[in-house]
Amino acid sequence: MNFSIAKMAKEARKASFSVANLSTAQKDAALKAMAAKLVERTELILLENQKDLDAGKANGLTEAMIDRLRLTPQRIDDLSNALLEVTSLADPVGSISDMKLRPNGMRVGKMRIPLGVIAMIYEARPNVTAEAAALCLKSGNAVILRGGKEALHSNLVIAKCLHEALIEQNIDANAISVVPDPDRAVMNELMTLSEDIDLIIPRGGEGLIRFVTENSRIPVIQHFKGVCHLYVDKGADNQMALGLLLNGKTQRTGVCNALETLLVDAAQAESFMPMAAAALQQEDVKIHACEKSIGYFQQAEAATDADWDAEYLALEIAVRIVDDFDAAIAHLEQYSSGHTEVICTQDYQRSNEFIRRVNSAVVMVNASSRFSDGGQLGLGAEIGISTSKLHAYGPMGLESLTTQKFVVLGEGQIRP
Numbered sequence: 178m179n180f181s182i183a184k185m186a187k188e189a190r191k192a193s194f195s196v197a198n199l200s201t202a203q204k205d206a207a208l209k210a211m212a213a214k215l216v217e218r219t220e221l222i223l224l225e226n227q228k229d230l231d232a233g234k235a236n237g238l239t240e241a242m243i244d245r246l247r248l249t250p251q252r253i254d255d256l257s258n259a260l261l262e263v264t265s266l267a268d269p270v271g272s273i274s275d276m277k278l279r280p281n282g283m284r285v286g287k288m289r290i291p292l293g294v295i296a297m298i299y300e301a302r303p304n305v306t307a308e309a310a311a312l313c314l315k316s317g318n319a320v321i322l323r324g325g326k327e328a329l330h331s332n333l334v335i336a337k338c339l340h341e342a343l344i345e346q347n348i349d350a351n352a353i354s355v356v357p358d359p360d361r362a363v364m365n366e367l368m369t370l371s372e373d374i375d376l377i378i379p380r381g382g383e384g385l386i387r388f389v390t391e392n393s394r395i396p397v398i399q400h401f402k403g404v405c406h407l408y409v410d411k412g413a414d415n416q417m418a419l420g421l422l423l424n425g426k427t428q429r430t431g432v433c434n435a436l437e438t439l440l441v442d443a444a445q446a447e448s449f450m451p452m453a454a455a456a457l458q459q460e461d462v463k464i465h466a467c468e469k470s471i472g473y474f475q476q477a478e479a480a481t482d483a484d485w486d487a488e489y490l491a492l493e494i495a496v497r498i499v500d501d502f503d504a505a506i507a508h509l510e511q512y513s514s515g516h517t518e519v520i521c522t523q524d525y526q527r528s529n530e531f532i533r534r535v536n537s538a539v540v541m542v543n544a545s546s547r548f549s550d551g552g553q554l555g556l557g558a559e560i561g562i563s564t565s566k567l568h569a570y571g572p573m574g575l576e577s578l579t580t581q582k583f584v585v586l587g588e589g590q591i592r593p
Contacts, residue, residue, distance in 0.1 A: 180358045182366050185321060185351075186373035189294045192351040193319035197291045199348070201268040204315050210342035212260040215307065218338045219253050225334040226303065233301070233327050241431035241490040246301040246328055256304050259552065260311045266556070269576045270317045273584060281590050287581040291317035293375035295578065296367060297560070298323045298389055300381035303331035305561075310339055310353045312560045316578035319352045321374065323367060325381070326359035333357060368393040378573075380561045383488075398573070401564040402488040403433030403516035405546045408505045408531075410522035411444035417543060418521040419452055425519070425546040427460045431490045433562060434517055434549040438485065438495045440505050441470070446498045453496075462492045469498040485512040502527055506534050513537055515564040517549040538564060538571035 199207075215222070226248040233243055269289045276286035295318050297309045306322050313320035324332040336355035343350045356363060368377065371394045379389040380400045390397050407425055409418045425436035441449055450473040457464060457474075464477035465484040471477050477496075484495040485508070499505045509518055517539040520531040528542040539549040539562075549572070551559025556574030563569045569577035 180363070182356065182358075182363050183370060183373075185354050185356070186294070186367070186370045188351040189319040189321050189354050190373040192349040193291070193294050195349055196314065196319055196352045197270070197293075197317040199317065201270075203346070203348070204268065204317075205264040207314060207343060207346040207348055208260050208264045208311055210346055211307070211311065211339050212257040214338040214342045215253055215257045215260070215335070218334070219250055222248060222253060222331070222334050222338070223250070225330040228330040229301075229303075229328050236327075238301070238327065239491070242301050242327070244429075244431040246303065246331070248303060248331060252304065256307050259304075259308055262552065263311045263315050263575075266315070266575055268315065269579050274581075282588060283590055284586040286584050286586075288584045289576070289579045290582050292578060292580055294319045294321065294373060296321045296323065296374045296377045296395070298364060298367075298377060298379045298381070298385065300325040300385060301327040302380070303328045303335060305380060306332045306335045306355065307339065309560050310336075312573075312575060312578060314352060316575045318578055319354075321354045321356065321367070323356040323364055324359075329357075329359055365392065368395060371395050378561055397565075398561075398563050398567075398569060399565045400433075400561040401516075402514050403435070403562070404437045404486060404488050404512065404514040405434060405517040405519070405549070406438045406440055406509060406513065407436050407519045407521065407546065408440040408499075408509075409442060409445055409449055410502065410505075410520055410524060410527055411442040412523055413442075413445055413449070413521045414523060415445075415449045415452055418449060419456055421519060421521055421543070421545050422453060423456055423460065426457075426462060426494055427492065428547055430492055432547075433488075434546050435490070436494065436519075436546050437488055438497065438512070440508060441496070441498050442502065442505065443469070443498050443500050446470070446473075450498070457494065460492065462494055465493065465495045467497040470496045486514075488514070502530070506531075509535055509537075516562060517541065517546045519544065519546050538562060 273286045273288045299305050332355050339353050340350040374395050377393050377395045377397045379386045383402050454473045464474050465480040466477040467480050515537050518535050518537045519541040522528050532540050551572035551574050559572040562572050
């Protein structure tokens, strides 16, 4: 394949200058055109996606990976609607905040500006191609999308649709680029192009993210695995806790905001654990149970230390009975991946203490972990969920894809 990632990066850099100066109306018109094009090309997208599904099954991809890879007419409609939702969000570019009057009469504030060129490195999630493109465009950035080889046909056909829409709107199509060569050497070279790429966001398995973090010459925002916990506090509403457990674990298993570990306060175990065991058995969930909880299940494996770190992305869950609230916090401090933690409680003081002491990207009280999502939290489509605390933390929406510059308004002041 006659392809140059360095050339693609330079074209993206050039496009970023024009995209940064598009008006909100121009960007929204382009997003609407992109959304319409995806629906219009549904049949073609499904044909290309089927090629990836067939190859994935032949290569032994897990059911969780196949689910992430699969597109359906409904998922394409949802993707189109996610792009339309971005048009309803406030454009952060150009907004000025913190304007303050200095003693010498100058006014000093901060203006939001695009980051420039963002590179996304991700695995078998073709929806990321369109969602990341939409968020980067609305926030005034150019984007280079390097998806996994498992989704290559899907990513390329989605890119074709997006490019058609951009061209119709007289916008440089190089603002959205999909790397057509899945070779690892191309990705390695991409991570060295610091003159033309401002930020890399890896999204996928822990191995991919660690590889990018360790080898990139460009700043990286990490999106590590989602080992999400539900802690059932003493005195919790058992029916509420059961609903949070089943929704978090079984609604959709192959996503990073699915529950992976259940922690139950020892004072609540006798009343809650039989209910949880029966419900999980009915849903055919595989159980990895601690010594105190294993007796509640008809079938369960003894949990090992590795289970407390596991992101199963399947109908599996680790279960642990903890002595009290402090023991639950200690477990989270040791094993949390920094993604999402949930407490089910009726105690206002403990809910506040949970919020204060747990420093994951998203902390929830009496709500399903499945709400840990940009769209559900009011950000629209997300580019990912950052588990890095620098620059952005949690679901990354439009504002996370910008930075700030100082703006100084004077009247001829000179420094004495």
